[in-house]
Each structure stands twice: as C-alpha cells, then as structure tokens.
Amino acid sequence: MEACGRVLQSVQLTASGRPSLEAGEVECQLLDAIDLEDDAGAWALKAGILTLTTHRLLWLDEKARRAWAVPLGSIGQVFASKKGLKSMFSAPRMRFQVWTQKDGRVSPQGSGGAAGSVVLTIVFKGRTGPESFVQKFGEVLQAQAWKVNMEAPQIRPTLDESAVAGEAGTSSVPTATVPRRPAPFKMNPAMAGVSGILRKEQEQQEEVDKNMKEAFQDLNGLMGKAKEMVQLAEKMRARLLQGQTAGADEEGMGTKQEMQDWMLSVGIASPVTKESAGALYHQQLSRQLADFVKDPVQRAGGMLALVDAYCLFNRARGTELISPEDLLTACTVWATIDVPFRLRKFDSGVMVIQSVSQSDDEIFTRLRALVKSGDAAKVGVGATEAARALGMAPALAKEQLLAAESQGFLCRDDGEDGLRFFHNFFIDISVATAFEDS
Amino acid sequence: MRRRPGISGLQGAAQARDQYRSLGDNVAKVRQDQMKEQLETFRHQLEEFASKHKNDITKNPAFRAQFHTMCAKCGVDPLASNKGFWAELLGIGDFYYELGVQIVDICLATRPRNGGLIDLEELRSLLAKRRRAVSITEDDCLRAIGKLKKLGGGYEVFSVGRRKLVRSVPMELNRDHNLILEIAQPRGYVTVEEVQSELGWTHGRAIDALENLLKEGLAMVDDGAPNGKRHYWFPCVGPSSSVESEAEL
Numbered sequence: 001m002e003a004c005g006r007v008l009q010s011v012q013l014t015a016s017g018r019p020s021l022e023a024g025e026v027e028c029q030l031l032d033a034i035d036l037e038d039d040a041g042a043w044a045l046k047a048g049i050l051t052l053t054t055h056r057l058l059w060l061d062e063k064a065r066r067a068w069a070v071p072l073g074s075i076g077q078v079f080a081s082k083k084g085l086k087s088m089f090s091a092p093r094m095r096f097q098v099w100t101q102k103d104g105r106v107s108p109q110g111s112g113g114a115a116g117s118v119v120l121t122i123v124f125k126g127r128t129g130p131e132s133f134v135q136k137f138g139e140v141l142q143a144q145a146w147k148v149n150m151e152a153p154q155i156r157p158t159l160d161e162s163a164v165a166g167e168a169g170t171s172s173v174p175t176a177t178v179p180r181r182p183a184p185f186k187m188n189p190a191m192a193g194v195s196g197i198l199r200k201e202q203e204q205q206e207e208v209d210k211n212m213k214e215a216f217q218d219l220n221g222l223m224g225k226a227k228e229m230v231q232l233a234e235k236m237r238a239r240l241l242q243g244q245t246a247g248a249d250e251e252g253m254g255t256k257q258e259m260q261d262w263m264l265s266v267g268i269a270s271p272v273t274k275e276s277a278g279a280l281y282h283q284q285l286s287r288q289l290a291d292f293v294k295d296p297v298q299r300a301g302g303m304l305a306l307v308d309a310y311c312l313f314n315r316a317r318g319t320e321l322i323s324p325e326d327l328l329t330a331c332t333v334w335a336t337i338d339v340p341f342r343l344r345k346f347d348s349g350v351m352v353i354q355s356v357s358q359s360d361d362e363i364f365t366r367l368r369a370l371v372k373s374g375d376a377a378k379v380g381v382g383a384t385e386a387a388r389a390l391g392m393a394p395a396l397a398k399e400q401l402l403a404a405e406s407q408g409f410l411c412r413d414d415g416e417d418g419l420r421f422f423h424n425f426f427i428d429i430s431v432a433t434a435f436e437d438s
Numbered sequence: 439m440r441r442r443p444g445i446s447g448l449q450g451a452a453q454a455r456d457q458y459r460s461l462g463d464n465v466a467k468v469r470q471d472q473m474k475e476q477l478e479t480f481r482h483q484l485e486e487f488a489s490k491h492k493n494d495i496t497k498n499p500a501f502r503a504q505f506h507t508m509c510a511k512c513g514v515d516p517l518a519s520n521k522g523f524w525a526e527l528l529g530i531g532d533f534y535y536e537l538g539v540q541i542v543d544i545c546l547a548t549r550p551r552n553g554g555l556i557d558l559e560e561l562r563s564l565l566a567k568r569r570r571a572v573s574i575t576e577d578d579c580l581r582a583i584g585k586l587k588k589l590g591g592g593y594e595v596f597s598v599g600r601r602k603l604v605r606s607v608p609m610e611l612n613r614d615h616n617l618i619l620e621i622a623q624p625r626g627y628v629t630v631e632e633v634q635s636e637l638g639w640t641h642g643r644a645i646d647a648l649e650n651l652l653k654e655g656l657a658m659v660d661d662g663a664p665n666g667k668r669h670y671w672f673p674c675v676g677p678s679s680s681v682e683s684e685a686e687l
Contacts, residue, residue, distance in 0.1 A: 024503070026499040026500050026502075026503050027499065028499050028500075054499070054500045143500065145500055194461065197465075198465060201465070201469060205469075205472050205476075208476060209476065212476065212479065212480060212483070216483040216487070219487070219491045219494055219495075222487065222505075223498070223501050226501055226504040226505070226508075227504070229504075229508055230504050230507050230508055230511070232480075233480065233507070233508045233511035233512050234511055236473060236476065236477050236480070236511075236512065237511045237512065239473060269503045269506075270499070270503065273496075273499075275497075276499065300611075303611065305590070305607070305608055305611055306589045306590050307542055307586055307589045307590065307593055307606070308542065308546060310539070310542065310586070310589055311539050311542030311543050311546060312546075314539045315539065315543060318502070318505075318506035318509070318510075318516050319488070319492060319495060319496055319502065319505075319506070319516045319517065320496060320502070321517070321532060321535050321536060321539065323535060324538075324585065324586060324588040324589045325588060327589065328588060328589065345590065346608075346610050348608070348609065348610070349590055350590045350608040350609070350610050350611075351589060351590030352590075352608075352610070352611070382656075383654070383656060384619055384656055384672065387615070387616055387619070388616065388619065388620075391616075392613075392616075393609065393610055393611055393612045393613055393615055393616065394615050394616070394619070394651070394654060394656055395609040395610045395612070395615070395654060396610040396611065398654075399610065417673065418655060418656075418673070419655075
C-alpha cells in the first residue's frame with residue numbers, strides 16, 4: 001500500500017472521512033469500486049472511491065481512511081481505451097500518463113519541471129460505466145481550473161474563512177512573489193493635479209460599468225468573466241463595509257446589516273449532489289453533513305433541532321437544495337459510519353442532532369449526583385430542579401429523568417407534589433451479599 | 439505653497455484647506471454613490487440570473503461555486519425560483535422548499551429578539567422583502583412550513599385571537615422556561631407583567647411560555663390574588679417548598 005506514496009500525493013481527510021479540498025476546488029464526479037494501478041505493476045490500490053475534482057483526481061479508501069491524489073496539472077496524455085474482444089469481458093479501464101519529478105513523485109507543474117513519467121490505469125469495477133466519467137475528465141482537463149491557483153499562491157484554508165480574512169490574507173502574502181518595480185514614470189498632463197485624479201477615478205468607474213455590462217449579457221458572458229466578477233463583488237463589499245462609518249444613512253446601514261447576515265451562510269464550496277455522486281449520494285451527503293454540523297451543534301450547546309440544521313445546511317449549499325427526506329436519510333446513515341453525531345427523536349416527535357460527546361452517560365452521572373446531594377436526597381428531584389442543574393429546558397430535563405429511571409438509576413414518587421425522582425437504592429444492593437449476612 | 443505673511447495669508451491658507459477638504463468629501467461621496475449604484479445593478483442582475491438560469495448554473499459545478507460566492511458577497515439570495523403553475527397547483531417543484539429554507543432562516547435570525555415566536559404576518563413581510571420578484575401569500579408560508587413537518591415538526595402555527603403565530607423552537611430546546619423559573623425563584627410565583635418587564639419580552643412570548651409551563655404541570659394558577667392579577671406559582675422552586683416538606687417530615 002505504501003509503495004504508491006512514493007509517487008502520489010497524500011491527502012488529508014476531514015473528521016467524517018471525506019477528502020479535504022483546496023480553495024476553489026469543486027467535486028465533479030464520484031465513482032465507487034475503482035482500482036488505481038501503476039502500469040508497471042509497482043503498486044495497486046484496490047476498490048476505493050474515485051473523486052474527480054476541478055483540480056485533482058482523488059482515490060479514497062473509506063475503511064482505512066486514507067486517500068491519494070494526482071494533481072490534474074501533472075497529467076500528460078490520456079490513452080483511448082482499446083476496443084477489442086478482450087475488453088468485452090474484462091472491466092473497462094482508462095490509462096493516462098503522469099509526469100514525475102526527479103524523486104519519482106508526481107510533478108504538479110506538468111511536463112515543464114518533469115524528469116520522467118509513469119502510466120497509471122483506472123479500472124472501473126462498479127456498475128456505473130466509464131463513459132460519463134471520461135467525458136467529464138476531458139472537460140475538467142480542458143477547463144484547467146488549477147492553473148489559476150498556481151499563478152496566485154495564497155494561503156486560503158477554506159472558502160468561508162477566506163471570505164472573512166480575504167483582505168488581511170492578501171496583504172500578508174509576502175510581496176516578494178510579485179516583484180514590485182516602480183513603473184517608468186511618464187508625466188501625462190491630463191493625469192496631473194486634482195482634476196487628473198478625478199478623471200482617473202471616473203475612468204475606473206466606467207471601466208467597471210463596461211465590464212459588468214459585458215459579464216451580464218448572457219450566461220456564457222458571466223461564466224467567462226466569473227473570476228473577475230467574484231473579485232469585483234469582493235472589492236465592493238470590502239469598500240462598502242469600511243467606507244460607511246459615522247454618517248451612514250439608514251438605507252446604507254440596512255444593506256450593511258444584510259450583507260453581514262448573509263456572510264454566515266456561505267460555507268460549502270463543493271456540495272455533494274445527486275448528479276456528481278450518483279449511487280454514493282446519501283452516503284457522501286451524510287459525511288458532508290457530519291463535517292458541516294460540527295460548529296452549529298457546538299454553538300447550540302450540543303443539541304441542534306433538525307429543522308435548524310436543515311436550513312443552515314441548505315444555506316451553505318447555495319442553490320443545491322436538498323429535500324427534508326434526503327436530510328433524514330443522511331442522518332440515519334450516521335448509525336452505520338463512524339461520525340460523532342446521531343439523530344435523536346423525542347417522544348413528542350421532535351428530532352434533534354446530538355453530538356455523541358454529550359452522551360446520556362454523562363448526564364446520568366450528573367443526575368445521580370444530584371439526587372444524592374443536599375435537600376434532593378430527602379425531597380427528590382423534579383423536572384424543574386433538573387433543568388436548573390443541567391442547564392437545559394424543563395421538557396428536555398424531564399426526558400432525561402425518565403431515561404435515567406428506565407436505566408434503573410432513579411426511582412419515582414408520583415405523589416401530590418407531582419412527579420419526583422429519588423436515588424434508587426436497590427441498584428447499590430448486591431443480591432449475592434445481601435442475604436449472606438442474614 | 440509658499441506661506442504668505444499676515445492675517446490675510448493665514449486666512450487664505452485656511453480657506454484653501456477648507457476647499458480641499460470639501461472637494462475631497464465631495465469626491466468620496468460621489469464615489470460612494472457610484473459604487474452603491476453599481477452594487478445595486480450587480481445585485482439586480484444576479485437575482486435575475488438566479489431565477490432565470492438556475493438549471494444551467496447548477497449543471498457546472500465550478501461555475502456554481504463562483505456564482506454562490508458572488509451572491510453571498512453582495513447579499514443576494516440565490517434561492518429565487520418562481521412559483522410557477524405546477525407549484526401553485528400541486529405544491530411540487532423547488533419553490534416551497536426554497537421558501538421553507540428562507541422561513542427557517544428568518545426565524546433563526548429573529549430568534550434572539552423574539553425567542554422563537556414570530557407573527558405570521560411579520561414573517562410574510564420579511565420574506566416578501568427577500569423575494570422581490572414574486573408576491574408571497576400567507577398560504578404560501580403555511581404550505582412551506584408544512585413541508586418541514588417531516589423533520590420532526592419543530593415548527594408549528596397556532597392562533598392567538600385573530601393573529602397567527604409561528605413557533606420555531608421545540609419545547610425540548612426552549613430556554614425561555616429556565617429564565618422564567620429563575621425570576622420565580624425568590625417568591626415562588628410570577629405574573630405576566632413581571633415576566634414582561636424583567637425579561638423585556640412581548641406579551642405573547644410571556645403568555646406562551648407560562649401557558650406551556652402550565653401544560654407541562656410545572657406551574658399552578660392563582661386567580662385570587664388581592665391585586666386581581668393572575669399569579670403563576672411554581673411549587674417546586676419557591677423558597678417555601680423545602681421548608682414545608684421538612685416540616686412534614
């Protein structure tokens with residue numbers, strides 16, 4: 001297994017076992033039951049999930065939680081699959097050439113800095129054939145989305161952080177990468193003086209106007225100018241947020257507020273979709289959801305209403321809405337994979353996402369300590385006292401008390417003071433020793 | 439600039455400074471206005487694209503991500519499907535799902551202020567502000583909320599008098615109750631007015647929380663107080679409870 005590490009790049013995984021993507025990297029297609037082999041037979045990776053992104057080709061072993069990557073920039077030639085009698089009976093394959101550096105590793109710069117090359121083979125053993133994959137592969141290779149990142153190397157961990165730290169980030173990038181040579185100074189009389197500055201401003205604005213007009217002519221125009229428009233949006237946002245301070249008018253404050261509200265809702269740059277994940281949809285969605293809910297659940301104190309999670313998750317996905325049914329399915333998949341969350345349903349029908357660390361055991365321990373302490377030992381504990389002690393809503397505290405009772409830790413007194421719970425002494429008595437003395 | 443002597447010189451310099459400043463302010467203002475205008479067109483265009491080309495946008499994952507970033511940066515809601523004939527008739531299509539997400543969004547955003555209880559009419563008007571293109575009716579809201587039922591029914595609509603209210607916090611996660619218990623602690627009871635004034639809540643929120651506690655069996659009502667106000671007693675938190683039970687023992 002490790003032999004492939006001498007050639008391929010190792011990939012970090014998220015807490016739920018999905019490959020963590022670079023900034024601007026988007027998943028295009030996922031296929032399962034894929035083998036990735038070295039053509040010379042030096043190594044072979046068996047039965048994993050292949051992910052095609054705009055930047056890389058990722059191979060993931062879900063059980064062993066390990067992943068390897070081939071940057072698309074290093075891919076040289078793609079060989080057409082041989083059509084013959086033999087290929088009718090064996091699994092379909094695709095071979096491609098990868099440029100390598102002197103030390104044998106893949107060379108992300110492509111043929112430029114390459115010292116040699118290896119040929120890799122993808123074997124499609126799953127039900128979904130390679131046709132759509134090969135087509136997407138071609139499209140992505142042509143788009144060359146990774147090149148943009150290479151030109152401007154910036155440390156941008158995730159999309160949502162980059163949006164906040166965008167300005168700070170760009171300024172802290174060492175300027176050495178862009179050698180700033182003073183431009184040869186040419187005195188242009190039209191550009192001199194105050195009126196010159198004003199004229200320059202004016203020209204800049206007109207330029208922006210023109211650019212925008214072109215971009216929004218039709219969808220293709222916008223696609224072509226997408227990168228510029230994103231930058232423009234960022235610039236406008238930054239200037240609007242810093243520009244208005246003291247004398248901001250009512251309407252301006254409104255937009256400012258609105259924009260800040262929306263900031264909270266960017267998040268998942270590469271949402272798992274039915275189209276890209278195919279048969280792996282619910283499973284991958286489930287993992288992505290687990291990665292996503294970590295922060296919201298923590299903020300909500302270990303428990304998040306499912307409806308709230310539905311909204312937050314969909315907001316982060318932008319236009320790629322998922323239905324309530326899909327969310328439910330994704331939550332139920334958690335029981336089968338190793339993630340620190342679970343779905344919990346109350347008797348009232350309300351469903352919440354609960355982090356496993358806020359487990360029942362911990363709460364039982366606190367409840368048991370509570371019924372033994374002070375007054376509670378004599379008068380018992382009701383839902384209200386438990387709510388105050390545990391810092392949760394009375395209705396939920398009552399649920400926890402009942403659960404602790406069903407575990408045998410507490411016993412009830414359903415009297416005129418209402419339903420109250422006491423320490424269950426029977427649990428401390430061992431049957432074997434209790435009768436020995438007498 | 440060479441400084442000229444005398445008072446007139448000083449005055450002249452001050453004047454020039456003022457002129458520069460007012461010019462600078464002017465330029466800054468013009469720039470700001472221009473940018474606002476640009477932003478407005480930008481947003482408008484994005485909204486139009488979001489509703490017209492939704493399917494094409496979602497087809498291309500890389501562009502989709504860029505489009506989302508643009509929308510998020512300028513505060514445009516990318517969820518802008520039109521209602522359409524079939525949605526209206528059968529409730530299919532993305533429209534009501536989108537509306538559902540936006541409703542929850544609004545409820546989450548206003549929760550710190552209203553404790554998860556919002557007037558349906560207020561909700562509708564906030565929603566309409568985000569959806570400038572289509573008019574949103576009360577019935578649309580109700581349908582969209584209905585779509586959320588599958589997620590455990592945390593959202594419910596109920597009537598108080600002629601008003602309709604939407605509750606977005608399920609009882610299990612409602613911390614309002616804890617706050618009420620907290621202020622009831624010293625004397626063992628509270629009135630609606632006390633809850634309103636001490637916690638700064640609206641009348642509806644206070645009533646709703648107290649009635650819920652009543653339903654749960656945690657509170658008792660006393661209408662016979664001398665001042666005619668209804669007292670909500672909490673037998674379990676009052677200072678007397680432990681004393682009494684000790685006396686019984």
